[in-house]
Amino acid sequence: MTVYAIALSKGGSTKTTTAAEVAASLAAAGRRVLAIDLDQQGNLTTRLGITEDTEISAVAADVLTGDASAAEAAIASPNVPGVDVLAGTHDLEDIERNPEVISALRDYLPTLANQWDDIVIDTPPALGLVTLSALAAADVVIAAVACETEAYDQLPRLEKVIENRIAKRLRPGQQIHWLIPTRYDVRRLLDREIVEQLQARYPGRVTSPVREAVAVRDAYTAGMPVSVYAPGTPIVEDYAAALAPVIKTSVTVQTS
Structure with missing residues (x-):
């Protein structure tokens, strides 16, 4: 089982869109996927088709506190098909003050290996205890970086938090494994410069860029990953190319 966490402390950095694509790509490959929405806004929950009318007996916050099992x-x-969801709700805000949350997923998720092949965690745009819990549990940390200066500037903060709070004891050696440049427009000089800076700073860890597309917003309204909503479109081709080495590498390491 591989645990993927998508993180960056910048709202609107395409974390949720990317998390949904990781989950959909794994499911399309025949993997049993558990998607955990740790953002109290519940955007991944919505993007995967869970609505206010969906009957829910427990949510992600209940699993983190041990009040409910993932099952x-x-x-x-x-x-x-093939993706199960732990819903993100405002209950997540209440557990940010519980210090035991930081190691909850790291300790609990390995027990789920018989039920799911992979776990995909979407984190909130903050580096509180809930995000730290995801980073401590992750086998693969992915930073979805919109081609904007504001998003790029958040990477040093994420690296520092991982180094100081996670890599020393909670998850020795933890790091950002992959960076996915998103909202890319080759015509914009800034976008090209950000991709070049990422490649220089993180050699071998930057995927091919993902273009900006209106279909992303439309897919959210429809409650779908963009690859399900608009298959064959350029952004879907971009995500397939970007995620191919991410998923292939982690599955290869897991089975080797």
Whole structure:
């Protein structure tokens, strides 16, 4: 089982869009996927087709606090076969003050290997305890970096938090494994410069860029990953190319 965490302390940096694509790509390959939405806004939950009318017996916050098991809280995505969802709700805000949360997922998720092949965690745009819990649990940390200066400037902060709070004891050696440049427009000089800076700073860890597309917003409204909503479009081809080495590398390491 591989645990993927998508993180960056910048709202609107395409974390949720990327998390949904990771989950959908794994499911399309025949993997049993658990998607954990740790953002109280619940955007990944919505993007995977869970609505206010969906019957929910427990949520992601209940699993982190031990008040429910993942099996009890998991909801099958109606739009992405093979993906189950732990819903993100405002209950997550209440557990930010519970210090035991930081190691909860690291200790608990390995027990789920018989139920799911992979776990994909979407984190909030902050580096609080909930995000730290995801980083401590992750086998693969992915930074989705919109081609904007504001997003790029958040990377040193994420690296420092991983180094100081996670890599020393909670998850020795933890790091950002992959960076996915998103909202890319080759016509914009800034976008090209950001990709070049990423490649220079993180050699061998930067995927091919993902273009900006209106389909991303439309897919969210429809409650779907963009690859399910608009297959064959340029952004879907971009995500397939970007995620191919990410998923291949982690699965190869897991089975070797």
